[in-house]
Amino acid sequence: MLEKMLEDHALWFETRGSAGERAVLKGVDLSHAVLAGAKLIEADLMGAKLVKADLRGADLRGSNLQDADFREARLEDANLEEADLMMADLRGAHLDNASFGGAYLHGADLTGAVGLTREQADCAFQDASTRLPDFEN
Known part of the structure; x- marks a missing residue:
């Protein structure tokens, strides 16, 4: 089911919405899921649980990841x-x-x-409530 959704989402993105369907995975538990290399551009994963998920090389550009749980995920x-x-x-x-x-x-x-560097973090928009790791440099 997840594989089909990823295929439909890729088609949705490639055709600018004329075919396929946007991946909407709000609040879904994807803990430990293997999504390495997944194309999830502009997907909706608001509140999704991705604890220890494998997302190495995944493309999540422009995605809604508000309140998502990526604890110990591979990104x-x-x-x-x-x-x-x-x-x-x-x-x-x-x-x-x-x-x-x-x-x-x-x-x-x-x-x-x-593995997060200050340079990586500085490329993103942050505010006073953003909690960053202690950088060694």
């Missing part, structure tokens, strides 16, 4: 540009080489995130 090389991560929980997430350009991190919790 290495993921594209999160312009994604809405407001109030998302990324504690302990693996973020090596993840792209955050133009992403919204207002209220997001990235404490204990692995």
Whole structure:
């Protein structure tokens, strides 16, 4: 079922909505799911639970990820540009080489995130409630 939804979403994006269907996974529990390399551009995962999910190399550009739970998720090389991560929980997430350009991190919790650099974080919009890991540099 999830595989079919991902295929329909990719078609929806490629055809600009004339075919397929946008992936709407609001509040869905995808903990431990293997979504490496998934094309989820502009998907709606608001409030989704992705604890320890494998999203390495996933394309989540422009997606609604508000209140999503990414604790200890594998997001290495993921594209999160312009994604809405407001109030998302990324504690302990693996973020090596993840792209955050133009992403919204207002209220997001990235404490204990692995592999996140100050340069990556500085590419995103943050506010006083954004919680970042301790950077070594």
